[in-house]
Amino acid sequence: MSDIADLLLHARWVVPVEPHGTTLEHHTVAVRDGRILALLPQEEARRLYPQVQAVELPHHVLFPGFVNLHVHAAMALMRGIADDLPLMRWLQEAIWPTEGRHVSPAFVRDGTLLAAAEMLRGGITTCNDMYFYPEAAAQAFDEAGMRAVLGTVVLAFPTPYASDADDYLRKGLAVRDQWRGHPRIDFTLAPHAPYTVDDDTLKRVAALAAEIETPIHIHIHETVQEVTDSITQHGVRPLTRLERLGLLGANFIGVHAVHLDETEIALLAHHGCAVAHCPTSNMKLASGAAPAAALRAAGVTVGLGTDGAASNNRMDMFAEMRHASLLAKVTSGDATALPASEVLRMATLEGARALGMAERIGSIEPGKQADLCAVALDTPETRPCFDPVSHLVYVAGREHVSHVWVDGEARLDKGKSLLQTSDKELLRLAAVWQTKLVN
Numbered sequence: 001m002s003d004i005a006d007l008l009l010h011a012r013w014v015v016p017v018e019p020h021g022t023t024l025e026h027h028t029v030a031v032r033d034g035r036i037l038a039l040l041p042q043e044e045a046r047r048l049y050p051q052v053q054a055v056e057l058p059h060h061v062l063f064p065g066f067v068n069l070h071v072h073a074a075m076a077l078m079r080g081i082a083d084d085l086p087l088m089r090w091l092q093e094a095i096w097p098t099e100g101r102h103v104s105p106a107f108v109r110d111g112t113l114l115a116a117a118e119m120l121r122g123g124i125t126t127c128n129d130m131y132f133y134p135e136a137a138a139q140a141f142d143e144a145g146m147r148a149v150l151g152t153v154v155l156a157f158p159t160p161y162a163s164d165a166d167d168y169l170r171k172g173l174a175v176r177d178q179w180r181g182h183p184r185i186d187f188t189l190a191p192h193a194p195y196t197v198d199d200d201t202l203k204r205v206a207a208l209a210a211e212i213e214t215p216i217h218i219h220i221h222e223t224v225q226e227v228t229d230s231i232t233q234h235g236v237r238p239l240t241r242l243e244r245l246g247l248l249g250a251n252f253i254g255v256h257a258v259h260l261d262e263t264e265i266a267l268l269a270h271h272g273c274a275v276a277h278c279p280t281s282n283m284k285l286a287s288g289a290a291p292a293a294a295l296r297a298a299g300v301t302v303g304l305g306t307d308g309a310a311s312n313n314r315m316d317m318f319a320e321m322r323h324a325s326l327l328a329k330v331t332s333g334d335a336t337a338l339p340a341s342e343v344l345r346m347a348t349l350e351g352a353r354a355l356g357m358a359e360r361i362g363s364i365e366p367g368k369q370a371d372l373c374a375v376a377l378d379t380p381e382t383r384p385c386f387d388p389v390s391h392l393v394y395v396a397g398r399e400h401v402s403h404v405w406v407d408g409e410a411r412l413d414k415g416k417s418l419l420q421t422s423d424k425e426l427l428r429l430a431a432v433w434q435t436k437l438v439n
């Protein structure tokens with residue numbers, strides 16, 4: 001990489017996330033060819049690079065873009081369609097029938113465009129998606145200029161997308177082949193959950209993931225019923241079954257992981273697994289509270305996810321950070337549980353680590369992609385500000401996001417969307433699908 005910057009971001013505060021607990025004042029992030037070239041004091045940057053295009057962020061905190069470790073992006077089109085139900089009633093009575101009637105490549109493309117716009121505006125630069133028709137999702141994320149990791153989904157039952165395990169895997173792997181080498185699109189293997197995928201298929205997923213060196217993205221231990229049903233049907237709890245089938249390893253991302261005993265926390269740590277903690281979805285579906293602080297204490301990588309807009313109903317990492325911290329405090333009775341600096345790390349670098357992408361994204365370090373977010377702290381409700389990290393978690397919301405960059409390219413500038421798809425077009429798409437879904 002040349003040492004001449006092509007973009008300078010001069011910020012009041014920079015929170016690089018690594019080293020942990022650092023907040024720099026009046027620093028500059030220098031960008032070259034979409035990557036972070038240097039993080040240095042502003043005076044020095046202005047002297048070293050006098051002619052370079054610069055963005056002034058005088059009241060802003062600049063930090064790495066969020067990594068949303070679990071989302072079903074296209075479900076943006078089902079936001080609010082089935083509220084106030086527990087997981088299995090929500091899935092069986094509302095969501096799966098609606099998906100069966102409406103999900104198509106067009107649905108996924110349009111829903112993912114809507115979701116990508118929402119996520120980027122809220123400072124999310126990478127997401128780990130799990131949904132049908134990943135080829136349509138890949139097109140939408142590419143069009144939006146967002147970094148995305150797409151699941152090769154597998155279910156034991158047929159859907160309009162695929163007929164059986166072979167079909168799901170064949171279709172997902174073909175899409176992966178088509179997008180191989182794309183700088184912003186990556187793939188996981190995504191068996192939906194232990195209760196929707198049989199043993200033979202799970203074994204195949206484990207072998208395939210090892211062969212093609214891909215993360216495994218799966219919902220686990222979300223509800224008490226999931227655990228008790230597994231004991232009835234398989235004689236063991238889901239995680240024991242997954243361990244026996246060879247799924248647990250450093251490439252394993254277990255989503256939710258709400259109902260875990262101490263042995264299971266140790267098991268996840270032993271295998272180097274990661275967890276996608278989705279506090280808002282878990283609260284809304286009354287699934288419970290995942291032991292996020294205990295998992296972290298045991299050495300498990302814990303990132304944060306929004307889940308889909310039909311169970312949250314936002315894709316908002318500010319809300320996830322705040323809920324993660326507050327939920328950890330209320331469930332432990334310990335106000336020191338999951339402080340602001342830790343949840344910010346979970347929302348950025350830990351998510352990147354779970355995806356095996358910590359060498360590329362998740363912190364502001366030279367050589368990493370310039371995926372960045374700036375939050376303006378110059379409004380009455382954000383003043384005074386003694387600690388910008390505390391403000392990111394306990395005060396600010398996505399309405400305070402002013403700038404977002406992916407690979408050093410602006411996607412949001414002073415609050416204005418620079419996306420290829422206009423807001424007018426996004427609103428039109430949402431209206432078209434709203435009409436279809438109610439008929």
Ligand SMILES: CSC[C@H]1O[C@@H](n2cnc3c(O)ncnc32)[C@H](O)[C@@H]1O
Binds near residue numbers: 072153154281
């Ligand atoms: C195979 S595509 C993903 C599949 O998962 C469903 N889903 C959405 N949120 C959840 C959740 O919290 N737990 C389990 N399953 C969920 C989604 O509707 C798709 O059918």
Ligand SMILES: [Zn+2]
Binds near residue numbers: 307
């Ligand atoms: Zn989910």
